[in-house]
Amino acid sequence: MKRSKMMELGVGLFMLAGILGLVFLGLRVSGLTFQASGDTFRLEANFANIGGLKPRARVTMAGVTVGRVSAIELDTDWYDARVILELDGDLEGRLSRDTTAAILTAGLLGEQYIGITVGGDPETLADGDTIRDTQSAVVLEELIQQFLSNMISD
Amino acid sequence: MISRIAHLGRRGCELLEALGRAGIFMAQSAIGVPSREGWYLWLRQMHFVGVLSLAIVLVSGLFIGMVLALQGYTILVDFGAEQALGQMVALSLLRELAPVVAALLFAGRAGSALTAEIGLMKATEQLTSMEMIGVDPLRRVVAPRLWAGFVALPLLTIGFSVVGVYGGYLVGVEWLGVFEGSYWGNMQASVDFVGDIGNGMVKSLVFAVVVTWIAVFQGYDLVPTSEGISRATTRTVVYSSLAVLGLDFVLTAMMFGGLS
Amino acid sequence: MFDNFSPPLLLTLKRVDQPMSDTPFVVVEDLHFSRGDKEIFRGVDLTIQRGRITAIMGPSGTGKTTLLKLIGGQLSPDAGRVLIDGEDVHRQSRRALFAMRRRMGMLFQSGALFSDLSVFENVAFPLRVHTDLPQAMIRDLVLMKLEAVGLRGARSLMPSELSGGMARRVALARAMALDPELILYDEPFVGQDPISMGVLVQLIKRLNEALGLTSIVVSHDIKETLTIADYVYVIADGEVMAHGTPQSLDVDQDPRVSQFVHGEPDGPVPFHYPAVDFTTDILNAGGGR
Numbered sequence: 001m002k003r004s005k006m007m008e009l010g011v012g013l014f015m016l017a018g019i020l021g022l023v024f025l026g027l028r029v030s031g032l033t034f035q036a037s038g039d040t041f042r043l044e045a046n047f048a049n050i051g052g053l054k055p056r057a058r059v060t061m062a063g064v065t066v067g068r069v070s071a072i073e074l075d076t077d078w079y080d081a082r083v084i085l086e087l088d089g090d091l092e093g094r095l096s097r098d099t100t101a102a103i104l105t106a107g108l109l110g111e112q113y114i115g116i117t118v119g120g121d122p123e124t125l126a127d128g129d130t131i132r133d134t135q136s137a138v139v140l141e142e143l144i145q146q147f148l149s150n151m152i153s154d
Numbered sequence: 155m156i157s158r159i160a161h162l163g164r165r166g167c168e169l170l171e172a173l174g175r176a177g178i179f180m181a182q183s184a185i186g187v188p189s190r191e192g193w194y195l196w197l198r199q200m201h202f203v204g205v206l207s208l209a210i211v212l213v214s215g216l217f218i219g220m221v222l223a224l225q226g227y228t229i230l231v232d233f234g235a236e237q238a239l240g241q242m243v244a245l246s247l248l249r250e251l252a253p254v255v256a257a258l259l260f261a262g263r264a265g266s267a268l269t270a271e272i273g274l275m276k277a278t279e280q281l282t283s284m285e286m287i288g289v290d291p292l293r294r295v296v297a298p299r300l301w302a303g304f305v306a307l308p309l310l311t312i313g314f315s316v317v318g319v320y321g322g323y324l325v326g327v328e329w330l331g332v333f334e335g336s337y338w339g340n341m342q343a344s345v346d347f348v349g350d351i352g353n354g355m356v357k358s359l360v361f362a363v364v365v366t367w368i369a370v371f372q373g374y375d376l377v378p379t380s381e382g383i384s385r386a387t388t389r390t391v392v393y394s395s396l397a398v399l400g401l402d403f404v405l406t407a408m409m410f411g412g413l414s
Numbered sequence: 415m416f417d418n419f420s421p422p423l424l425l426t427l428k429r430v431d432q433p434m435s436d437t438p439f440v441v442v443e444d445l446h447f448s449r450g451d452k453e454i455f456r457g458v459d460l461t462i463q464r465g466r467i468t469a470i471m472g473p474s475g476t477g478k479t480t481l482l483k484l485i486g487g488q489l490s491p492d493a494g495r496v497l498i499d500g501e502d503v504h505r506q507s508r509r510a511l512f513a514m515r516r517r518m519g520m521l522f523q524s525g526a527l528f529s530d531l532s533v534f535e536n537v538a539f540p541l542r543v544h545t546d547l548p549q550a551m552i553r554d555l556v557l558m559k560l561e562a563v564g565l566r567g568a569r570s571l572m573p574s575e576l577s578g579g580m581a582r583r584v585a586l587a588r589a590m591a592l593d594p595e596l597i598l599y600d601e602p603f604v605g606q607d608p609i610s611m612g613v614l615v616q617l618i619k620r621l622n623e624a625l626g627l628t629s630i631v632v633s634h635d636i637k638e639t640l641t642i643a644d645y646v647y648v649i650a651d652g653e654v655m656a657h658g659t660p661q662s663l664d665v666d667q668d669p670r671v672s673q674f675v676h677g678e679p680d681g682p683v684p685f686h687y688p689a690v691d692f693t694t695d696i697l698n699a700g701g702g703r
Contacts, residue, residue, distance in 0.1 A: 004194075011200045014208065018309030021316040022351075028338065029244050029319055030345040056346065111344075275529070283526040283585075286486055287540045288515040 040067065041092040041127040043085045045101045050081045051112055051137025053103055058113040059085050066091060069114060085114065085131075096121040102135035112137060176371045183296040183370070195298035203264045203299065204306030208313065210263055211256055215247075215314035218255060219321025222246055226322075227330050239332050240341035243322035248345065248354045249410065252315040254402050257361035260307050261394035265369035268299055269390040272373025273383040281374075296370055303366025304359070311358040315351075353409045360401060365394045439464035439596065439628045440485060445494035447477075447484060454480055456652045458494075467622050467629040469643035471636070472650050473674065478632040479523070481649070482598045485630070486520060487511055498596065516544050519589030523601040525581035527573040533560070533584050534569040540591040559587040563617060579610025586617060596628045597621075603635040615642055636675060640664075648674060 047053075050072060059067040067087035075082040085101075098119030105112050116131070125131070222243045230236045272295065275281050281291040319341075326332040345351070369390045376386035440462035447455045454477040462468045470478055483489045485496050487503040496503045498514065506514060527536045537556045541547060547555070560566040563583040573581060582602065589597055602614055619642045622629045633639045640646070640660040647657045648671060656663060656671040663675050673681030689695070 007201045008197060010205050011197055014200070014205045015305075015309060018312050021309075021312040024316055025248070025312065025319075025351050026347055029248070029315075029341055030347040030351055058343070278524050278529075279522045279526040280528055282483070282488065283520060283522055284528070285488060286515060286518070286520045287543060288512045289539075289543050 039089040040086045041089055042070075043087060043095075043125060043127075043129055043131055045083050045085060045114075045131040045134050046075055046078060047081045047083060047101075047103060047134050047136045049136040049139060050083065051103055051139060053083070053112045053114070053137065057111065059087060059116060060113060061091075061116050061118070063115075066116075083114070092127060093124050095125045097123045097125060098133060099125060099131055100133040100135065101131045103137035105138070172375070175375060176367070179292070179296075179371055179374065180300075180367055183292045184300050192293070192298060195294065196301050199298045199302035200306055203268070203302045204309060207260060207264050207306070207310055210259055211310045211314050212317050214255060214259055215252070215317040216321040218251055218314075219243060219247065219318030220325045222251070222318070223322035223325035223330070227326060227332070236330075236332055237336035238340055239322070239326045240337035240339070241344040243326070244319055244341045244345050245350060247315050247318040247322075248350045250402070250406070252311050252318060253354050253357040253361060254398060256311040256314045256358065257307060257365055257398045258395055260303075260310060260362075261365045261369070261398065262391055264303070264306075265365055265390045265394050266387045268303075268366070268369040269373040269376075269387045270383055272296070272299070272370060273376045273378070273386050276374065276376065277378035277380070277383060279378075296374060299370055300366055303369070304362050307362035307365065308355055308358040311355070315354070353405075356409075357402065357405050360405065361398050364397050364401065368394050368397065437464050438462060439499060440630070441495075441497040442481075442485065443495045443497070445481075445484065445496070446492045447480065447489070448492055449480070453652055455484075455491075458649065458652070458654055460647055460654070462628060462630055463645065464628050465622075465626050466644040467618065467631060467642055469631045469633060469639045469646045471632075471634055471639060471646060471648050471674070472655070473634065477652075478634075478649065479600050482520065482600050482630070482632055486518060486598060487514070516540075516592050517594050518596045518598065519592070519594040520598045521582070521585050521589045521600060521602055523604060525573070525578070525585040527576075527581055527585055527588070529573050531573075532569070533565065533571050533573070533576070536573070536584060537588045537591055540588060544592055555591065556587075559590055560584070562590070562621070563587045564613070577610075579606055579613065582606075582610070582614065583617070586614075586621075590621065590625075593625070594627070596630070599629065599631040599633070601633055602631065603633055603638045611638060618642060636677060640675075650674075 053069065053072065055069055055072055057069045058065050059069060067085055069083055070086045071084040073082050073084070083101075095116070096119045098121040099116055100119065101114050101116045103112055104115045119133075223239060226239055226242045226246075227236055230238055230242065272281075275291075275295065281295065284291045284294065323334075323337060327334045327337050372386040372390045372393075376382045438461045440460070442458060442460040442462075445455050445458040446453075458481070460468075460470070470481060472478060480489065484491055485498075485503070487496075487506070490504050498518075501510075501514070503511075503514065527533075528539065531539065534556055537559055538552050541552050541555060545552075557566055557569070560569055563586050565580060565583055565587065568576065568580065568584070573584075576584065599618065602618070603611055606614065615638050618629060618631065621627060622642075631639055631643065640663075643660055645657070646660055646663055648655045648663070650670065656666055656668060658666070663671060666672060666675070670682045672678070679685050
């Protein structure tokens with residue numbers, strides 16, 4: 001019967017290792033973080049063109065990651081893109097009303113993210129508010145076209 | 155000419171019959187509440203099928219992770235994008251290589267062993283005598299092995315991924331000098347738990363069902379001679395491999411292809 | 415040879431209620447069975463008497479093992495019936511068949527011991543499946559059965575450690591574990607050395623007598639089988655070719671029976687595989703094969 005105890009132990013360890021491996025994958029490899037649901041607040045921002053921005057893209061302030069893009073939808077009232085942001089709860093009520101959100105690119109060809117910059121307005125944004133001042137993504141074709149038309153007009 | 159068509163037709167019918175037998179076999183074996191003794195039988199099979207496959211799966215995972223990092227680095231460095239090595243290694247492993255390669259290795263090692271074992275039990279009439287005593291061999295012999303395969307392969311896949319990512323770390327960071335922070339950081343930023351790890355595990359589960367089913371059925375259905383056993387083990391490995399690769403394409407298209 | 419056979423032990427196991435009269439225990443009626451295109455049995459009738467050893471013999475390949483499987487309910491006939499103690503084997507519900515299997519034991523050609531269980535566990539297996547006896551009782555029963563076949567000391571060995579003859583004896587102990595009324599022996603004498611052969615033959619005879627069993631022995635070993643059989647059926651070409659006591663078969667005039675019983679190399683079953691005339695073949699030196 002000792003043989004079966006060893007076997008049970010072995011299989012148990014095997015399964016435990018599997019579960020721990022999954023945890024490792026979750027945390028270290030996919031960067032899963034534990035965030036209680038009360039810890040984030042929602043803001044909306046409309047952009048004329050979101051470029052290559054994807055859901056779950058980062059939201060940064062001064063380069064520090066402060067949240068994620070949770071959803072991107074088409075705004076049927078204004079026919080532009082409405083982006084839903086989930087930001088750290090610590091920032092709730094700390095961002096001014098004239099905070100700007102811009103779609104930036106990491107590096108030259110990297111992934112796109114949103115960078116927010118605080119303004120000076122004494123009034124602040126609350127959960128569910130909309131960021132008014134936005135800067136759309138830079139679309140390469142439009143840039144080239146602008147450059148060319150500038151050159152022609154010179 | 156006509157006889158050729160007739161021959162093809164007969165082969166087609168035989169194939170359908172075999173498929174039907176396999177389906178009924180699966181339904182009769184997998185469905186049913188296991189008894190207390192069944193628990194212990196499952197445990198034994200988990201050991202033979204899972205624990206004993208660990209060595210080959212983990213070693214292969216390590217080497218594949220290391221090779222991925224090596225090859226990936228040489229390609230990425232031309233674009234100045236070697237910081238993306240972590241995410242390249244992780245995504246390749248989690249989405250494709252871990253589920254597929256672990257399943258292929260499993261088919262070769264555990265699958266063929268299952269086929270041979272059940273085939274031998276059939277050839278030495280152990281299955282028949284079990285039935286004569288009044289025990290259903292499907293419940294006592296086949297079901298524990300099926301369920302062991304279903305559980306063991308996904309666990310082995312997880313192990314493969316973990317070791318592969320670590321192997322990539324060893325080569326990329328320790329040897330080739332990729333910055334450690336970017337290896338893990340970029341990886342964490344781009345690997346989605348549900349989308350990548352989750353889908354990889356779904357693939358692994360599908361493969362587990364298919365490979366174990368093929369292995370066990372081939373053993374149960376074979377001609378009970380030594381030649382029959384050897385033919386059946388070959389069939390297990392070949393059919394399992396083809397099934398895994400084919401299903402991989404279908405699943406990848408469903409999970410990662412169509413929708414963006 | 416069997417002075418240490420412990421007769422008292424066996425007598426306690428003897429079923430007192432079994433009448434030793436000539437009543438049929440197993441009846442096979444007009445059995446038809448085909449596997450694929452090959453017709454294996456066409457109209458086989460057998461009557462197996464209770465308490466007797468009945469041998470079923472015939473040239474190899476006539477499907478004798480298949481017959482045992484048909485009797486045991488593992489295969490279903492295309493036509494005809496098999497009755498065991500008056501009940502149609504193939505019309506039973508699952509539970510009834512399970513109960514019926516408790517009264518039967520089967521000894522396979524290769525022993526068919528479960529390779530992952532020890533000798534003790536193998537013999538205990540049917541007891542565990544069919545009864546709820548406590549561990550201590552099971553242990554006692556297993557040891558008694560092993561003692562009856564002379565292998566009590568081998569109880570902890572694994573099947574891979576046993577010789578062929580020993581494996582068969584353990585399989586016999588297992589087949590006897592539930593004190594069945596019917597035992598089916600599938601080619602028990604194949605490939606045995608003289609000593610094991612002698613042991614097995616005696617065991618079959620003694621157990622049959624002492625326990626009032628009905629035994630069906632399928633074999634093509636004339637010499638051994640005819641020494642213990644009470645009645646013999648010879649099956650060839652899917653039918654019963656002859657039947658009778660060993661003595662009557664020995665003097666049977668039918669050339670097919672005679673060739674089989676006396677082991678003559680040539681007769682109705684020819685020695686030469688069909689071929690062209692020998693002289694023609696040899697003289698065809700230049701004309702290819």
